[in-house]
Amino acid sequence: MADEKTKNATRNPLRWKRQNAWIGLASDDEQAMESYCRDYLDFLSTVKTEREAHDSAVDVAEQAGFRNLDDIYKGTGTLVPGDKVYRSWRGKTLLLAHVGRRPMKEGVRIVGGHTDAPRLDSKPNPIYEDSELVLLDTHYYGGIKKYQWVTLPLAIHGVVIKQDGTKVSVVIGEAEDEPVFTVTDLLPHLGKEQQKKSMTEGVPGENLNVLIGSRPLKDTEEKETVKENILRLLHETYDICEEDFASAELEIVPAGRARELGLDRSMMLGYAHDDRVCAYAALRALLDLAEIPKFTSITLLCDKEEIGSVGATGMESAFFENTIADLVFRIEKPYSDLLYRRCLENSEMISADVSAVHDPNYPDVSAPNDNMAKMNCGIVLSKYTGSRGKSHASEASAEFMARIRSIFNAAGVAWQTGELGKVDVGGGGTIAMFLAKHGMDVLDAGVGLLSMHAPWEVAGKLDAYMTYKGYKAFLADTTREG
Ligand code: MN
Numbered sequence: 239m240a241d242e243k244t245k246n247a248t249r250n251p252l253r254w255k256r257q258n259a260w261i262g263l264a265s266d267d268e269q270a271m272e273s274y275c276r277d278y279l280d281f282l283s284t285v286k287t288e289r290e291a292h293d294s295a296v297d298v299a300e301q302a303g304f305r306n307l308d309d310i311y312k313g314t315g316t317l318v319p320g321d322k323v324y325r326s327w328r329g330k331t332l333l334l335a336h337v338g339r340r341p342m343k344e345g346v347r348i349v350g351g352h353t354d355a356p357r358l359d360s361k362p363n364p365i366y367e368d369s370e371l372v373l374l375d376t377h378y379y380g381g382i383k384k385y386q387w388v389t390l391p392l393a394i395h396g397v398v399i400k401q402d403g404t405k406v407s408v409v410i411g412e413a414e415d416e417p418v419f420t421v422t423d424l425l426p427h428l429g430k431e432q433q434k435k436s437m438t439e440g441v442p443g444e445n446l447n448v449l450i451g452s453r454p455l456k457d458t459e460e461k462e463t464v465k466e467n468i469l470r471l472l473h474e475t476y477d478i479c480e481e482d483f484a485s486a487e488l489e490i491v492p493a494g495r496a497r498e499l500g501l502d503r504s505m506m507l508g509y510a511h512d513d514r515v516c517a518y519a520a521l522r523a524l525l526d527l528a529e530i531p532k533f534t535s536i537t538l539l540c541d542k543e544e545i546g547s548v549g550a551t552g553m554e555s556a557f558f559e560n561t562i563a564d565l566v567f568r569i570e571k572p573y574s575d576l577l578y579r580r581c582l583e584n585s586e587m588i589s590a591d592v593s594a595v596h597d598p599n600y601p602d603v604s605a606p607n608d609n610m611a612k613m614n615c616g617i618v619l620s621k622y623t624g625s626r627g628k629s630h631a632s633e634a635s636a637e638f639m640a641r642i643r644s645i646f647n648a649a650g651v652a653w654q655t656g657e658l659g660k661v662d663v664g665g666g667g668t669i670a671m672f673l674a675k676h677g678m679d680v681l682d683a684g685v686g687l688l689s690m691h692a693p694w695e696v697a698g699k700l701d702a703y704m705t706y707k708g709y710k711a712f713l714a715d716t717t718r719e720g
């Protein structure tokens with residue numbers, strides 16, 4: 239084996255060749271990666287909704303010494319460097335901050351990902367009986383390919399809020415001894431006409447009805463005896479009635495654990511790597527900071543990205559700005575609007591979201607000439623997103639790209655650049671634009687996936703770990719003076 243000197247001597251410094259990062263992976267990195275990915279697989283297996291992601295993040299953050307900003311610092315309580323706080327928004331969106339040494343007017347460092355994922359949501363009046371089968375009527379959430387959601391084992395995760403405000407948490411279909419649910423599909427023998435249709439029409443959205451029961455209740459006056467039986471079961475188990483579904487958020491998701499993938503166990507198959515593979519990395523990066531960071535370091539886990547970041551818990555809401563204002567107020571006296579605006583302008587952010595990697599089954603859509611990300615080549619830096627002429631892209635500046643690559647190179651983070659497919663073929667967006675509107679530097683960077691938005695998505699272990707390592711290096715930011 240060649241030593242470092244010989245290897246460097248044979249590398250042409252003028253050339254930049256993206257490399258499979260397994261080749262040069264140090265053994266301590268490999269151990270850290272395996273341990274990190276085990277933790278991540280556990281997280282991904284139990285956390286299947288934005289509420290569950292929020293609650294799980296609050297749990298681990300509190301164990302790591304983070305305190306609820308709203309509870310602990312009522313009134314004018316001040317924060318000092320080293321303090322760790324979080325602010326929760328409606329049980330779905332979360333901001334965690336580790337107060338740094340530099341003043342807030344110099345800006346903060348943010349890594350922000352989203353915890354919502356494509357799924358089927360129960361409608362407000364979901365339970366109906368048809369042909370002596372009981373089904374749950376759904377409205378899909380986010381960009382799904384509908385045909386992918388039939389004939390899978392499905393679980394139900396969510397909450398039912400009763401009229402008196404009581405919250406009933408529901409998880410059914412994950413434990414070995416629990417039943418699962420499914421959306422049926424036509425047998426090929428009767429599917430001739432269906433199979434002539436386009437893939438977007440073959441399974442209509444209104445057909446995504448989840449089968450939840452078939453056994454009639456004996457000795458009842460009710461007409462729909464199968465539905466009556468299901469309603470009685472629900473009442474016995476959860477003390478809920480049919481009207482309670484009007485105030486429920488039940489998400490129907492793939493049942494079962496996330497798993498290692500491949501004979502060499504180099505990849506992970508799981509539901510909602512988009513975007514929990516980046517959100518988890520952002521959370522761990524903040525929690526694992528060894529020292530008080532130079533700049534106040536923030537991890538943002540937000541909801542509603544998959545439907546355009548709208549609504550009270552999406553990034554379009556004022557939650558982020560309000561919380562930054564609150565932090566400025568508690569860290570720097572006297573508070574002023576100008577100080578808050580300077581903080582936002584001088585901040586830097588990594589928009590922590592997934593990208594796509596080259597799929598050998600579908601090479602035609604990939605960006606050519608090494609501009610498509612590849613599995614195992616590290617965290618993907620997307621200078622811009624958007625579509626058709628960078629429309630609606632939040633483009634990172636060349637200066638900020640330079641800073642990030644210098645931080646990543648110094649920290650030994652494997653990274654690559656990537657575009658979401660060929661020009662004019664694809665496109666997409668993230669939360670980047672909602673932060674960039676404040677004038678701060680923002681770059682999209684995260685894990686490249688295969689089968690993004692499918693019920694089971696594929697991520698490389700190495701890419702997941704390098705993403706964590708990259709976020710941590712960015713938050714710690716030891717490359718600048720001071
Ligand atoms: Mn995403």
Ligand code: MN
Pocket residue numbers: 512544691
């Ligand atoms: Mn997505």
